[in-house]
Amino acid sequence: MNKPAHSGCHQQIVSIDDIFFSYENKTVIDGLRFQVLERDFVGLIGSNGAGKTTLLKMIVGLLRPTRGEIRLFGQPIGQFRDWERIGYVPQKNALNPLFPATVREVVTSGLYGKKNMFRRLTKAQLQKADDALYAMRIEDLADRKIGQLSGGQQQRVFLARALINNPELLILDEPTVGIDAETQAGFFRMIRHMHQHHHITFIMVSHDMDAMEAYLGEQPVQRSGGLSFYVKHTHDPQDCVETDLTHSMQQLRESMEVLS
Structure with missing residues (x-):
């Protein structure tokens, strides 16, 4: 049974209202209600087939719910157009290993949206790509x-x-x-820094219960079907004065040093 979603004066980033989703005749998500507030870190845990990836795909507009409503930044998802406000990292197995794109092409594809799909990238946008490659320590790739x-x-x-x-x-x-385990540990350190010091809201699916519970707590704030939601709020003012991309990427670069 769903518990009431947390609320307060902070902006609702994602609002999920009585969502149902079925594949053919099998119901995967049944009457889910949940809210994600700005600067929340939401950990989503569940068994295979519980609907974790399905829910994420609905939030990013890749799937439509059978019934119910999703709102992003206060707007119904069908009217939402500011997709650059959302970053999405799919499962690794979603990648076709024969896909011919280079690393730079994959990274810069994140700059294209419906508004600028056929426009040439500007010098500033190309610099963003360089910053992102540098931050992730993959500029040589x-x-x-x-x-x-x-x-x-x-x-x-x-x-x-x-x-x-x-x-x-x-x-x-x-x-x-x-x-590998060392890379995983470095990754978790990096995203904890991002959550604690930058104005970013997180929703993450993970099977690493130890890492999730160490940061988000041992008890979920809500269960729905086979899904468990663990939440950590970070609603205090940001600790980093600089919030531009270049600064954020430099912070990430330093966090990623352990991943070399």
């Missing part, structure tokens, strides 16, 4: 094909792509699957 990289390197590429617009909401679907 810029001309390599994405399918030639290790699992950990690929995750850095997708994270760089998601961060290139300095998003307000970052959605991560099992970002540490297939990477």
Whole structure:
């Protein structure tokens, strides 16, 4: 049974109102209600088939709910157009290893939206790409094909792509699957820094219960079907005075030093 969603004076980043989703005749998500407030870190845990990835895909507009409403930054998802405010890192197994794009091309693809899909990138946008590559310590891989990289390197590429617009909401679907323990530890240190010191809201699916509970607490704030939601609020003022992309990327670079 769902518990009342937390509320307060902070902006609702994601509002999920009585969502249902079915694949053919199988209901995967049944009457989910949940709110994500600005600067929340939401950890989503559940067994295979519980609907974790399905829910994330609905939030980023890749799937439509069978019934119910999702609002992003206060707008119904069908009317939402500011997708650059959202960064999304899908599961690693969503990548076709034969996809011919280079690392730089994958990262810069995060700059294209419906508004500028066919426009040439500006010098400032190209600098954003360089900043993102530098921050993730993959600048030396810029001309390599994405399918030639290790699992950990690929995750850095997708994270760089998601961060290139300095998003307000970052959605991560099992970002540490297939990477070694040291890299996982460095990744968690990095996103904790981002959450604590920058104006970013997180929704993350992970099977790493120890890492999730260490940061978010041992008890979920809500359960719905097979999904458990763990939440940490960071609603105090930001500690980092600088909030531009270049500063954020430098902070990430320093956090990523352990991943070399």
